[in-house]
Amino acid sequence: MSGPLHFEISQTSPSCQARVGRVTVPHGSFDTPAFMPVGTRGSVKGLLPDQVAATGSQILLNNAYHLMLRPGHELIASLGGVHAFMQWDGPILTDSGGYQAWSLADMSLLGEDGIVFKSIIDGSRVELTPERSMEVQNSLGADIIMAFDDCPPSVDASSRVRDQRPELAAAHDGQIGEDHHQRLVGAIDRTARWLERCVASHARRDEQALFGIVQGGPSEPLRRRSAEQVTAFDLPGYAIGGVAVGESTEVLHATVRMTAPMLPVDRPRYLMGVGYERDLVAAVRAGVDMFDCVLPTRNGRSGGIFTTTGRLQIRNARFREDQSVLELGCDCQACGGGFSRAYLRHLFVSGEMLGPILLSLHNIRHFQRLMVDIRRAIRDDAWSSLARAWPVLGIPVADAIGPVDSPDLTGL
Amino acid sequence: MSGPLHFEISQTSPSCQARVGRVTVPHGSFDTPAFMPVGTRGSVKGLLPDQVAATGSQILLNNAYHLMLRPGHELIASLGGVHAFMQWDGPILTDSGGYQAWSLADMSLLGEDGIVFKSIIDGSRVELTPERSMEVQNSLGADIIMAFDDCPPSVDASSRVRDQRPELAAAHDGQIGEDHHQRLVGAIDRTARWLERCVASHARRDEQALFGIVQGGPSEPLRRRSAEQVTAFDLPGYAIGGVAVGESTEVLHATVRMTAPMLPVDRPRYLMGVGYERDLVAAVRAGVDMFDCVLPTRNGRSGGIFTTTGRLQIRNARFREDQSVLELGCDCQACGGGFSRAYLRHLFVSGEMLGPILLSLHNIRHFQRLMVDIRRAIRDDAWSSLARAWPVLGIPVADAIGPVDSPDLTGL
Numbered sequence: 001m002s003g004p005l006h007f008e009i010s011q012t013s014p015s016c017q018a019r020v021g022r023v024t025v026p027h028g029s030f031d032t033p034a035f036m037p038v039g040t041r042g043s044v045k046g047l048l049p050d051q052v053a054a055t056g057s058q059i060l061l062n063n064a065y066h067l068m069l070r071p072g073h074e075l076i077a078s079l080g081g082v083h084a085f086m087q088w089d090g091p092i093l094t095d096s097g098g099y100q101a102w103s104l105a106d107m108s109l110l111g112e113d114g115i116v117f118k119s120i121i122d123g124s125r126v127e128l129t130p131e132r133s134m135e136v137q138n139s140l141g142a143d144i145i146m147a148f149d150d151c152p153p154s155v156d157a158s159s160r161v162r163d164q165r166p167e168l169a170a171a172h173d174g175q176i177g178e179d180h181h182q183r184l185v186g187a188i189d190r191t192a193r194w195l196e197r198c199v200a201s202h203a204r205r206d207e208q209a210l211f212g213i214v215q216g217g218p219s220e221p222l223r224r225r226s227a228e229q230v231t232a233f234d235l236p237g238y239a240i241g242g243v244a245v246g247e248s249t250e251v252l253h254a255t256v257r258m259t260a261p262m263l264p265v266d267r268p269r270y271l272m273g274v275g276y277e278r279d280l281v282a283a284v285r286a287g288v289d290m291f292d293c294v295l296p297t298r299n300g301r302s303g304g305i306f307t308t309t310g311r312l313q314i315r316n317a318r319f320r321e322d323q324s325v326l327e328l329g330c331d332c333q334a335c336g337g338g339f340s341r342a343y344l345r346h347l348f349v350s351g352e353m354l355g356p357i358l359l360s361l362h363n364i365r366h367f368q369r370l371m372v373d374i375r376r377a378i379r380d381d382a383w384s385s386l387a388r389a390w391p392v393l394g395i396p397v398a399d400a401i402g403p404v405d406s407p408d409l410t411g412l
Numbered sequence: 413m414s415g416p417l418h419f420e421i422s423q424t425s426p427s428c429q430a431r432v433g434r435v436t437v438p439h440g441s442f443d444t445p446a447f448m449p450v451g452t453r454g455s456v457k458g459l460l461p462d463q464v465a466a467t468g469s470q471i472l473l474n475n476a477y478h479l480m481l482r483p484g485h486e487l488i489a490s491l492g493g494v495h496a497f498m499q500w501d502g503p504i505l506t507d508s509g510g511y512q513a514w515s516l517a518d519m520s521l522l523g524e525d526g527i528v529f530k531s532i533i534d535g536s537r538v539e540l541t542p543e544r545s546m547e548v549q550n551s552l553g554a555d556i557i558m559a560f561d562d563c564p565p566s567v568d569a570s571s572r573v574r575d576q577r578p579e580l581a582a583a584h585d586g587q588i589g590e591d592h593h594q595r596l597v598g599a600i601d602r603t604a605r606w607l608e609r610c611v612a613s614h615a616r617r618d619e620q621a622l623f624g625i626v627q628g629g630p631s632e633p634l635r636r637r638s639a640e641q642v643t644a645f646d647l648p649g650y651a652i653g654g655v656a657v658g659e660s661t662e663v664l665h666a667t668v669r670m671t672a673p674m675l676p677v678d679r680p681r682y683l684m685g686v687g688y689e690r691d692l693v694a695a696v697r698a699g700v701d702m703f704d705c706v707l708p709t710r711n712g713r714s715g716g717i718f719t720t721t722g723r724l725q726i727r728n729a730r731f732r733e734d735q736s737v738l739e740l741g742c743d744c745q746a747c748g749g750g751f752s753r754a755y756l757r758h759l760f761v762s763g764e765m766l767g768p769i770l771l772s773l774h775n776i777r778h779f780q781r782l783m784v785d786i787r788r789a790i791r792d793d794a795w796s797s798l799a800r801a802w803p804v805l806g807i808p809v810a811d812a813i814g815p816v817d818s819p820d821l822t823g824l
Contacts (some may be wrong), residue, residue: 042758046458046765071732071758079735081752087750200552253728320483323491338499342491346454353458353765412464 004143005209006235007032007268007289011379017260017287018378022270025143026207027083028090030058032268032289033374035280035367036093037297041066042076042086044364046357049088054333055361056368059091059143061292064136065100065128073139081141093292094142095134095272099151101126110150112190136388138203144237147198149213150187151242176219184217185225187242191215192229198254199233209236211270217242218251220258225403227262236262239270240288244279249397251283260287261310276397277306277390279369284374296363301356303348306366309391309399314359317343332365334358416555417621417703419444419680421655422632423791429672429699430790435471437555437736438619440502442470444680444701445786447692448505449709453478454488454498456776457709458769461500466745467773468780471503471555473704476548477512477540481533485551493553505556505704507684508545511563511653513538522562524602537720542609550615556649558684561625562599563654564592588631596629597637599654603627604641611645621648623682629649629654630663631669650675651682652700656691661809665694688809689718689782689802696786697795708775711770715760718778721803722812726771731757740789742819744777746770 009021021032032033037044037052040063045050052060062082076085082092101115102108102236114129133148165252176184195212201209210231216222230238240259243252256271263269270290271283280291296306305312309329312319314326322341326334334344339358347355370390377386387393392400420708421433425682433444449464456464464472468662474494479485488497493506513527514520520529526541545560588596607624614622624642628634642650654672655664661703666682672695675681692703708718712809716722719739724731725737734753747755751770759767782802788796798807804812 041762041764043764043766044754048766048768048769050749071754075733075754077623079752085752085755085758086752087755095529241577321487321490336461337460338496340491340497342483342487343454343497343499349531350451350453350482352455353768354455354460356765357458357460357769 003204003209003236004207005268005273007237007266008402009266013378013382014381016285018284018374019287019289020375020378021268021289023289025091025209027092027143028058031371031375032092033284033371033378034059034290034373035167036061036290036292037364037367038063038292038294039086039088040190040294042082044299044360046353046360047364049086051333051361052088052364055364055371057364059093060088061093061095062086062140062142062298063097063100064133064140065097065104067094067140068097068136069119069126070201072248073136077139077141081139083141091144092142093144094137094140094146096146096148097128097131097136098148101128102151105227112193114194130194134198134201134203138208141204142208144209144211145202146239147191147195147210147212149191149194149241150244151215152183152187152217153211160211167297172360174218181219181222182215182220183214184219188222188226188229191226195233196232196266211235211237211239211268212389213239213241214263215242215273216259216260218247218255223255223259224262227259231262231264235267237268237290239272241272243271244273244275249279252279256283257286263287276400277367278393278395278397280367280370281374281386281393284378296367297360297376301361302361303355303359304363305359306363308366308389310395311384312401314341314345314355315348316345326359326362327366330362330365330369332362334362336368415621415648416617417617417680419649419677419678423583424756425697425790427795428697430696430786430789431699432787433700433701435503435701436550437503437621438475439504439555440470441525443783443787444782445692445696445790446471446702448473448704449776449779450475450704450706451498451500452706453482454494456772457713458575458765459776461498463745463773464500464625465502467776469776471505472500472553473505474498474554475509475512476506476545476552477509477516479506479510479536479552480548481531485548489551489553493551495553503556504556504790506549506556506645507550508553508558508560508562509540509548513540514563524605526560526606538630540662543608543613546610546613551686552619553616554620556621557614558651558800559603559607559624561603561606563625563627563628563657564595564599564629568624588629590631593631593634595626596631596634598640600627600634600638603638606644607642608736611647622628623647623649623651625651625653625684626671626675626746627654628671630659630667630728635667635671636674639671643676647679648704649680649682651684653684654683655683656687661691664691668695668700669698675699676782688812689779690778690805690807690809693786693805705779708747708779710773712771712773715767715771716775717771718775719804720778720801722807724813726753726757726767727760728757738771738774739778742774742777742781744774 006024009019012019036059037057039060079085101117116127119126130148137145212235214226214230216226268289271288303314319341418436421431424431448471451472491497513529528539531538542560549557585694624647626638626642628638680701682688683700715726
């Protein structure tokens with residue numbers, strides 16, 4: 001392997017842009033298209049590394065923002081890096097910290113140099129710049145690190161306003177006002193200038209693969225402009241950023257379909273923070289190779305179950321006496337272990353930790369089983385069998401939730 | 413095996429009453445002296461059954477009180493009993509529910525028929541009688557079930573007053589006032605009358621071994637009176653109850669030393685709710701075979717670590733950069749897995765579930781390693797080697813906590 005990343009495409013789909021491959025980085029290999037569970041603070045919540053591996057996960061994502069603030073990237077470096085820290089021997093990807101710095105802080109200021117924000121830990125003033133993000137990610141030592149980019153909200157100038165008024169955002173989807181257009185153009189050009197600084201300051205080029213990130217919102221000309229700027233740097237991989245920030249499913253899919261082909265065909269393409277099952281399949285068919293999302297773990301902790309036919313809520317009273325496992329045919333540690341829906345409901349209703357643990361194991365395995373089936377669909381060009389095995393792919397995301405009866409929240 | 417329990421003593425200590433043996437019940441065998449982790453609500457908090465088994469635990473305890481109230485013993489019976497419910501194939505013991513009914517309820521009334529209390533779930537009025545406790549435990553289907561007894565507090569008439577004023581209780585230890593003597597005598601005689609009703613109403617005698625419980629506080633004549641009454645029933649095992657309810661270590665040890673020999677030598681002896689390492693060794697040397705205690709899991713969830721040299725608190729700032737595992741030479745999944753104290757501290761300081769999980773695994777394994785060493789000490793009559801390998805045994809319980817510096821609770 002020359003350089004920190006080798007990408008081998010073993011097969012491409014004759015009917016779309018999808019491809020099956022394998023990425024090799026210093027800590028091992030992972031099959032693509034790949035789904036990365038999120039271990040925000042150096043832990044996939046509630047799961048030991050061997051349990052995460054047992055879900056079929058081959059690469060994890062950690063958040064540089066959180067680890068920088070606590071326990072600190074210097075401490076993690078002194079302990080041998082994030083692999084040794086969390087005892088995960090396989091590949092790890094860290095994000096740049098920029099997105100969280102912007103979205104989580106009480107107050108953040110964006111300038112040409114970077115972002116200044118108040119720490120969520122102690123309120124102190126923290127500055128994150130391209131150089132600082134590289135320093136943090138170099139210290140953490142992940143196999144793949146991300147460029148520090150300017151990720152504007154999809155429509156509004158403020159992602160917080162947008163998060164609070166999704167109905168307004170949806171109404172505007174696909175229509176970009178002049179002010180927002182200027183914001184997007186500014187973000188694209190700044191992202192390119194910041195990428196240059198990231199490339200210049202990245203200190204471990206032989207050990208860590210730096211990915212550039214394409215911005216541009218839902219606009220094809222803006223995406224093209226950003227892709228041209230970012231791919232002007234010869235990097236081991238490229239990401240599509242600025243999606244799943246509030247836009248509709250249609251806009252999300254359209255954005256991915258237009259942007260993926262703008263990226264070099266021989267480099268892994270990573271779609272950041274996406275998403276539901278049908279989003280993954282749409283993106284794979286557009287030529288995307290890597291995904292991360294908190295959906296399986298975040299939903300699992302609150303009782304949400306992913307199944308091939310849609311989502312369920314384990315607290316529902318109708319599961320009180322249900323002897324069946326979460327999903328027949330699933331080989332996760334919850335279903336394979338024989339734990340009934342009735343037992344899992346009891347754990348959630350009683351506030352027992354084991355409930356979130358077992359649902360997280362199931363949900364991550366659900367996404368990894370989907371990736372296995374997607375890779376098979378690509379190899380066999382068998383997309384209709386995939387659709388038959390995964391009825392949820394035919395259901396709009398908002399509707400992919402099973403019949404809900406009155407939740408029984410006794411004792412919660 | 414005739415009857416639901418077979419107890420084989422393979423070796424006895426020449427220097428004390430300790431014995432090594434093996435208990436066989438319908439769901440398998442366990443080595444004695446045995447330590448049972450507690451799975452209050454049908455789950456050892458945060459741990460999958462295979463992780464519990466990996467700690468060396470061969471038998472678990474579940475609380476009938478909690479399972480009766482939620483999800484209900486009838487539901488568990490309809491799902492195939494508590495083994496199928498929680499997917500633990502090995503031996504299980506349930507307590508009678510009496511102790512929790514008395515100690516946890518806002519208001520409980522004790523009468524000749526039983527205890528009436530307000531449910532902690534919904535405030536409804538619940539009655540627990542010897543017959544009802546047997547019905548509940550028969551429904552749950554544990555291998556070993558406990559008689560419904562009257563367990564008075566160690567000194568005061570009210571365990572709640574006692575819990576709130578431990579300094580008063582300690583001052584009184586070993587001295588029984590006339591009122592409390594009458595309460596103890598009443599409890600003993602009632603326990604005997606209730607045992608008769610338990611024996612009469614126990615519906616699954618071929619599948620579940622019913623243990624009687626000896627009460628009597630710290631008084632030898634009262635313990636003898638209770639032991640004579642309880643052992644008048646030919647039962648597969650007997651327990652020492654009414655200890656670890658607030659008395660000093662000295663009184664606890666003296667009570668066990670006087671009571672254990674009053675129980676038949678060929679039946680397993682179970683000391684309920686005990687305790688710290690030195691309490692276990694003292695009780696084993698007095699002839700006790702079985703223990704349960706929440707200490708390893710409850711302490712683990714709040715950051716307490718058991719080691720052979722005493723207890724530690726993982727949140728302490730001095731562990732911030734500590735690369736060592738919790739205890740060198742420990743083979744638990746936390747130490748064997750290579751997780752550093754620095755990482756575990758980070759998990760606790762960050763509120764990550766994995767912290768309580770890993771400390772629970774370590775602490776349960778700590779107690780199981782102690783049991784392995786205790787069984788070896790009995791076989792080899794090597795009590796001084798045991799003391800050398802476990803320095804904590806020579807330290808008073810209250811002092812068995814390592815040097816504590818100012819806890820760093822940043823962000824908690």
